[in-house]
Amino acid sequence: MKIVVPVKRVLDYNVKPRVKADGTGVDLANVKMSMNPFDEIAVEEAIRLKEKGAASEIVVVSVGPQKAQETLRTALAMGADRAILVQTDDVVEPLAVAKLLKAIVEAETPGLVLLGKQAIDDDSNQTGQMLAALTGRPQGTFASKVEVDGDFVNVTREVDGGLETVRLALPAIVTTDLRLNEPRYASLPNIMKAKSKKLETKSPADYGVDITPRLTVLKVTEPAQRSAGVKLADVDALVGKLKELGVGA
Template identity: 85%
Template sequence: MKILVPVKRVLDYNVKPRVKSDGTGVDLANVKMSMNPFDEIGVEEAIRLREKGVATEVVAVSVGPAKAQETLRTALAMGADRAILVQTDDAVEPLALAKIFKAIADAEQPGLVILGKQAIDDDNNQTGQMLAALTGWAQGTFASAVNVDGDHVNVTREVDGGLETVKLKLPAIVTTDLRLNEPRYASLPNIMKAKSKPLDTKTPADYGVDTTPRVKTLKVSEPPVRSAGVKVADVDELVAKLKAMGVHS
């Protein structure tokens, strides 16, 4: 079975985002970029399934600028077998992403697609669900456990009330949650090997997908600065202030 793993190049989670002075977006100049953490979990899960003998090949795919090759090389260094970059300098929205991944899935015929539940830059949480709709495949979102059993996969999902396990007929779409696994660090030998692994470059046009944005960003702004708190001398003063604010027990 082949596993397809979409990955996204995003602002590193340790970097504090800065809004551009003109309010048109987040400043990405001269800042560290890395693989979306949820996608990294997806790569790790795919590699573990291959190590168990469930999968035979792991293919990483990304949609983005030429520099996204670095993100794909990270996936290859972790253990993915080959990679595909759909190169575009434009911001690509979830629906267009899902259409590109659908076209790649049609060509690659994977048994499983594992992707992060959301990207930490836009937090849309849409691509996996849209891909499932376009392919007509079953979906298991917010996965905390994935177990392939013959021609089915059992996915334990994190839901508001606790955990829910669904049995999906393959091929299927799975989106990862934080507790699914802890991604490995790429070793130096594997980083060197990743440089010679196959990485194909395509364009959205190769898949017949129009990436023209459907949503226009009007303004991006910093959240308001939180006002300082007030110290009180004792409980009586605290209760008096709360009553003055209209807070009642």
């Protein structure tokens, strides 16, 4: 079984985002970029499935600028077999990404597509679900456990009430949650081997997909500063303060 894993190049989670002075977006100049953490979990899970003999090949895919090759090389160093970069310098919205992935899925015919549940830069949580709808494949989202069982995959999902297990007929789409696994670090030998692994570069036009944005960002602002707390002398003062604020009224 072949597994396709889409990965995204995002602002590193250890870096504090800075909004541009004109409010048009987040400033990405001269800051550290890395693989989206949820996508890293998806890559790790694909590798583990391959190590168990449930998968034969892992193809990682990214949509973004030329520098996204670094993210793909990281996935190759972790253990993926080959990579595809759909290169564009334009902002690509989730629906356009899903359409590009649909074209790649049709060309690669994987048994399983593993995606991070969301990207930490926009928190859209849409691409996996859109891809499932476009391809007509069953989907399991927010996976905390993935088990391939013959022609099916059992996915344990994290839901508000606890855990839910669904059984999907392959081929299927699965999005990964934080508690699925702990991604490995790429060893130096594997980093060197990754340089010789195949990385194919395509364009959105190659797949016949229009990536023109459908949404317009009006303004990006910093979160509001939290006001300082107030220390009260006793319970009566607390009750009075709550009444003053209208809490419980």
